[in-house]
Structures are given as structure tokens and as C-alpha cells.
Amino acid sequence: MAPARSPSRKFFAQSVHMVAPRLIGATLLVDGVGGRIVEVEAYHHLDPAAHSYRGPTPRNAVMFGPPGFAYVYRSYGIHWCVNFVCEPAGSASAVLIRAIEPTDGLDIMRRRRRLTDERLLCSGPGRLCEAMGITVAHNGLALDEPPFCLRLAPRMADILVGPRIGITKAVDEPWRYGLKGSKFLSKPFKEAR
DNA sequence: TGCCCGATTAACT
DNA sequence: GTTAATCGGGCAA
Numbered sequence: 001m002a003p004a005r006s007p008s009r010k011f012f013a014q015s016v017h018m019v020a021p022r023l024i025g026a027t028l029l030v031d032g033v034g035g036r037i038v039e040v041e042a043y044h045h046l047d048p049a050a051h052s053y054r055g056p057t058p059r060n061a062v063m064f065g066p067p068g069f070a071y072v073y074r075s076y077g078i079h080w081c082v083n084f085v086c087e088p089a090g091s092a093s094a095v096l097i098r099a100i101e102p103t104d105g106l107d108i109m110r111r112r113r114r115l116t117d118e119r120l121l122c123s124g125p126g127r128l129c130e131a132m133g134i135t136v137a138h139n140g141l142a143l144d145e146p147p148f149c150l151r152l153a154p155r156m157a158d159i160l161v162g163p164r165i166g167i168t169k170a171v172d173e174p175w176r177y178g179l180k181g182s183k184f185l186s187k188p189f190k191e192a193r
Numbered sequence: 194t195g196c197c198c199g200a201t202t203a204a205c206t
Numbered sequence: 207g208t209t210a211a212t213c214g215g216g217c218a219a
Contacts, residue, residue: 041200049200059215076201077213096200126201166200
């Protein structure tokens with residue numbers, strides 16, 4: 001197996017639109033549990049759909065901090081969602097992790113999710129957080145330190161691009177990225193024909 | 194202070 | 207295809 005590498009702080013300091021597709025195929029583990037990232041979305045502070053669009057608040061403070069940290073927020077009062085903060089500190093940009101192909105700690109994830117179907121364990125931003133045990137306790141933690149373990153894919157994967165999901169503003173921006181052919185996407189991409 | 198709604202999910206019809 | 211669950215942020219009053 002080719003040697004995977006941990007992304008440097010510099011990696012996350014790049015444009016969120018450079019980082020997001022490069023995260024496809026990366027391995028993300030939390031306390032040894034997780035898998036391959038197969039779907040992400042990019043959010044930028046000039047983007048009306050971004051939490052940071054209206055300026056810093058206690059909730060989104062981490063987005064305004066340095067890159068390479070986890071921003072975790074409560075979604076619909078029920079779920080947790082995790083982002084990787086990108087670009088120079090203050091840019092308030094981040095990549096939302098939307099789906100993962102489970103590879104490590106399957107039994108733990110099945111127990112947390114109370115289901116056995118591997119395909120549904122981590123196929124959605126709320127689902128993967130439940131499966132990997134990510135909560136607000138992980139908000140603001142560095143991605144290059146435990147409990148996180150992140151390794152980039154050795155080579156660039158075949159990427160699908162499309163509009164983001166579940167938003168009502170800037171709905172046409174093609175800032176959703178997925179791994180071509182993956183069965184673990186939260187929703188299919190509309191492929192060119 | 195009150196009201197509306199969301200970067201979602203699962204269980205319905 | 208539709209809708210309940212559930213709660214904090216953001217904005218109007």
C-alpha cells in the first residue's frame with residue numbers, strides 16, 4: 001500500500017475549492033473509527049449559504065480561526081455535522097464532510113447507528129458524525145492530533161462535481177464534490193451524458 | 194422575548 | 207412524495 005500522508009497546516013490554508021476535491025479519497029478516523037471520505041461540500045465566507053456569511057458568532061467562531069481545525073455544529077436540533085476549517089485564519093471558510101465509506105471500526109459504528117447496513121452507516125453528514133462519535137466536544141480540535149487521524153489519498157481520485165444539498169441560498173454553485181462510482185454517497189450526482 | 198427556520202434523517206403514505 | 211423530531215441562531219418587535 002502506498003504511503004499515505006497527513007495534510008500539513010499549509011494544505012488547509014489553501015482555497016477551500018482546492019482543498020475540498022483533494023479530500024476525496026482521504027482517510028478520516030476518530031479514535032481509530034472511520035473510513036474514506038467520498039463526499040464533501042465547500043463553504044466560503046462570501047457565500048450566502050455559509051454559516052460564517054453573517055459574521056462571527058459563538059457557534060461559528062472556529063470557522064474564523066486558523067485552518068486545520070474541526071468545526072462541529074448542531075443541525076436541525078438533532079444531528080451533528082463536521083467541517084474542516086480552510087484558508088488563512090479569518091477567511092471563515094470550511095469543507096463540510098458529507099459522506100464516508102466505512103473501513104475501520106465497523107462494529108462500533110453499527111452499534112452507534114443501531115443498524116447493520118454498511119451503505120447507510122456514514123452516507124450523510126449527520127450519519128457519519130453519529131457513527132464516528134463526533135459531537136460538539138470535537139469542535140475546535142486540531143485535525144492532526146488525536147482523536148483525529150487524517151491521511152490524504154496517495155493520488156487524486158476521479159471527482160464528481162455538482163450543486164450542494166439541503167441549502168436554500170446559492171443553490172446553483174457547483175461546490176459539492178464526490179468520489180466517482182462510490183456506493184456511499186449521500187445522494188447520487190447528476191452525471192454528464 | 195417570541196418567532197421562524199435550518200449545511201438532516203427516518204418513518205411514514 | 208410528505209412530515210415529525212427538536213433546538214439554537216438570527217432577527218423583528
